[in-house]
Amino acid sequence: MIELRNLSKTYSTRGVEHTALEDVSLTIEDGDIFGIIGISGAGKSTLVRCINLLEKPTSGSVVIDGVDVTSFEGRQLSDLRATIGMIFQDFNLFAQRTVLENVTFPLEIRGDDRVDRERRGMELLDLVGLSAKAKQYPSQLSGGQQQRVSIARALANHPRVILCDEATSALDSLTTNSVLKLLRQINREMGVTMVVITHEIGVVEKICNRVAVIDGSRIVEQGSAAEVLEDPSADVTRRLLGRVRWDA
Ligand SMILES: Nc1ncnc2c1ncn2[C@@H]1O[C@H](COP(=O)(O)OP(=O)(O)OP(=O)(O)O)[C@@H](O)[C@H]1O
Numbered sequence: 601m602i603e604l605r606n607l608s609k610t611y612s613t614r615g616v617e618h619t620a621l622e623d624v625s626l627t628i629e630d631g632d633i634f635g636i637i638g639i640s641g642a643g644k645s646t647l648v649r650c651i652n653l654l655e656k657p658t659s660g661s662v663v664i665d666g667v668d669v670t671s672f673e674g675r676q677l678s679d680l681r682a683t684i685g686m687i688f689q690d691f692n693l694f695a696q697r698t699v700l701e702n703v704t705f706p707l708e709i710r711g712d713d714r715v716d717r718e719r720r721g722m723e724l725l726d727l728v729g730l731s732a733k734a735k736q737y738p739s740q741l742s743g744g745q746q747q748r749v750s751i752a753r754a755l756a757n758h759p760r761v762i763l764c765d766e767a768t769s770a771l772d773s774l775t776t777n778s779v780l781k782l783l784r785q786i787n788r789e790m791g792v793t794m795v796v797i798t799h800e801i802g803v804v805e806k807i808c809n810r811v812a813v814i815d816g817s818r819i820v821e822q823g824s825a826a827e828v829l830e831d832p833s834a835d836v837t838r839r840l841l842g843r844v845r846w847d848a
C-alpha cells in the first residue's frame with residue numbers, strides 16, 4: 601500500500617516560488633490500477649515523481665507498507681526504487697542499445713551475469729510479444745513496440761508497482777488500447793500495482809479501478825473509477841468527460 605499524506609511540493613526558481621502540489625493525500629492499495637487525471641500543469645508528473653522520491657516533497661510524507669520512506673537516502677532509496685518501475689510518454693529507451701540490452705539494463709546495473717540477464721530479458725520480451733525484435737534497435741520499432749520494450753524493462757527487477765506517466769499519450773487509439781491491455785494483463789497476472797497518470801479520461805474508463813482528479817495542485821475528487829465517471833463532482837472532471845461545452 602502506498603499512502604501520500606498531506607504532500608506538498610514547492611519549486612523555487614531564481615527566488616520565485618511555485619506550488620506544484622498542495623496537501624495531497626491518497627491511498628493506493630496493492631493490486632489497484634490507480635488513475636491520476638488532470639489537465640496540463642495540474643501537478644501529475646510532480647505527484648508521481650514524489651512516489652519514488654525522484655522529487656523530494658517540501659512537506660508531508662510518502663508511506664509504503666506502513667514505513668515512512670520520505671527521508672530515505674543512499675542504499676535504502678535505491679533498494680526502494682528497485683521495487684518501483686517507471687514508464688514514460690517518450691519511452692526513454694537507449695538508442696545505442698538493442699531491444700534486449702534495453703530490457704536487461706536494470707539487471708546489468710544490479711550486477712546479474714550475462715546468461716541470467718539474457719534469459720530474463722527474453723522471457724520479458726516474450727511476455728510483451730517482441731522476442732523477434734530482440735536484436736533490433738529502438739529506432740527500428742514503432743512507438744507502440746517501443747513502449748512495450750519500456751514496459752518489459754520496467755518489469756525486469758520484479759517491481760511491485762509500475763508508475764506510468766502518460767504512457768499512451770504519444771500513441772494512436774488502437775495502439776493505446778493494446779498497451780492498456782498489456783498493463784491490465786500484467787496487473788492481473790503478476791499482481792503489479794499500476795499508477796496511471798493521464799489527461800485522457802478514456803484511459804481511466806478502460807483500465808482504472810480507482811481515480812484521483814488533480815486540478816491546480818490539489819486533489820479535487822477521488823474514489824472508485826466507476827463512481828467518479830458516473831457522477832463527477834468537480835468541474836474539471838465534467839470538462840474532461842466532455843459534459844461541459846468546450847467553449848463554455
Ligand atoms: N523542476 C521544476 N521546477 C520548477 N517548476 C516546475 C518543475 N517541474 C514542474 N514545475 C511546475 O509545476 C507545475 C506542475 O507541473 P507537472 O509537470 O507536475 O504538471 P503535469 O500535470 O504533469 O503537466 P503535463 O500534463 O503537461 O505533463 C507546473 O506549473 C510546472 O511548471
Ligand SMILES: [Mg+2]
Nearest residue numbers: 644645646765
Ligand atoms: Mg506531466
